Amino acid sequence: MGSDFRKIVELTDVKAEDLMSIFERASDMAQLWRERRMPQSLAGRRIALVVNETGWRNTTAFDLGIQAMGGICVQPPLRWDAHEDLHDLTAYLGNWFDAIVTRAPQLSILRSVADSFDGPVINARTRQNHPCETLGDLAFYYHKHRTIDGIKVAVISPKSNILGSWVEAAAVLPIEVVQIYPAKWHDQKSAEAVSRFSCSSDIKAIEGSNIVITDCWPEGADPAELMGYQVTDKMLDGLPDDVEFFPCPPVYRGKEVSAEAMRHAACRVIEAKAFLMHAQNAAMEWVFGEG
Structure with missing residues (x-):
């Protein structure tokens, strides 16, 4: 994994100019989606979608979007608040995955996941925030x-x-x-x-x-x-x-x-x-x- 990856746990993790570039690119993505010619910018990327909570819209969109951009998306049936140590879990995931998209009950847990995983992490929802x-x-x-x-x-x-x-x-x-x-x-x-x-x-x-x-x-x-x-x-x-x-x-x-x-x-x-x-x-x- 290169050193240029980023993480989105809270929107305050992202500079204003980078948020604006995401909005601009989202407009491009909308057109590309309609034309069925999605860029293969995630080709070769392996993403863990860690979700063991209710709700389906943004996690389904992640799964579909990752695949449409050439990535591999797998949903491991793990929970961050289970018996295994969180740092152990992120290390195990790091053996196989390049990035984590995840929900967690508490923002503090998701922040710990981001801090301990050596790769991109995106917050798909906590009880305190929902950046996506x-x-x-x-x-x-x-x-x-x-x-x-x-x-x-x-x-x-x-x-x-x-x-x-x-x-x-x-x-x-x-x-x-x-x-x-x-x-x-x-x-x-x-x-x-x-x-x-x-x-x-x-x-x-x-x-x-x-x-x-x-x-x-x-x-x-x-x-x-x-x-x-x-x-x-x-x-x-x-x-x-x-x-x-x-x-x-x-x-x-x-x-x-x-x-x-x-x-x-x-x-x-x-x-x-x-x-x-x-x-x-x-x-x-x-x-x-x-x-």
């Missing part, structure tokens, strides 16, 4: 608008892994991110640390947003406390004409979004999630020093 999901959404926005400078992102969500990576994005990129939710679910610590991230309990803080993100209601929450934060078609009507609405799957109509909002012209979640794979493919090239 945010990469995909921003890549789609950039593909459509050709810029992200100065955009406002409203994340209508409790403190969650989705919000976590939008905070990371705000720490690196020239975007403003606001969390809109009842105060007891605010990520106040991040608001104090990241100047382009803020929290609000006022749904009117959505005004002027270029991107609207939602996440699932907290388990056991009182619906009466959260209905005022449900994204509706009327709410979307009051936003800029070019607003992009990306409710985070899984989407629960009648809870965080209304059924009408899912049919609104601003709702482009299907198109945005197509870019999940294109952005991940671009990231795979980047971590191997190809970009």
Whole structure:
């Protein structure tokens, strides 16, 4: 393995100019995918996809994307929180694999995996962050608008892994991110640390947003406390004409979004999630020093 490989555990691991190059390359990847002429930039690369958790979109996209770019993808049935020592596990994987794409229950575990593995590591999700999901959404926005400078992102969500990576994005990129939710679910610590991230309990803080993100209601929450934060078609009507609405799957109509909002012209979640794979493919090239 060469010394020019990189790792993506948090978006703050990547410089702004490199994130922008990933978005640009994701646009190229989208075209190449449609034309069925994917670059074989992972030819000869062997990637371990270590996933023993629920969810399927971004891990399926990794598996398919790696194969489409000529790589070999294998899913070892191991868990990082099992009885074997983590450093032993990464050493065993290092015997056979050039890179690891993985989920872990805790960000600290995934960071330890990245620190101990001598090769690229990409975070496919933890309970604290989900960098690929945010990469995909921003890549789609950039593909459509050709810029992200100065955009406002409203994340209508409790403190969650989705919000976590939008905070990371705000720490690196020239975007403003606001969390809109009842105060007891605010990520106040991040608001104090990241100047382009803020929290609000006022749904009117959505005004002027270029991107609207939602996440699932907290388990056991009182619906009466959260209905005022449900994204509706009327709410979307009051936003800029070019607003992009990306409710985070899984989407629960009648809870965080209304059924009408899912049919609104601003709702482009299907198109945005197509870019999940294109952005991940671009990231795979980047971590191997190809970009």
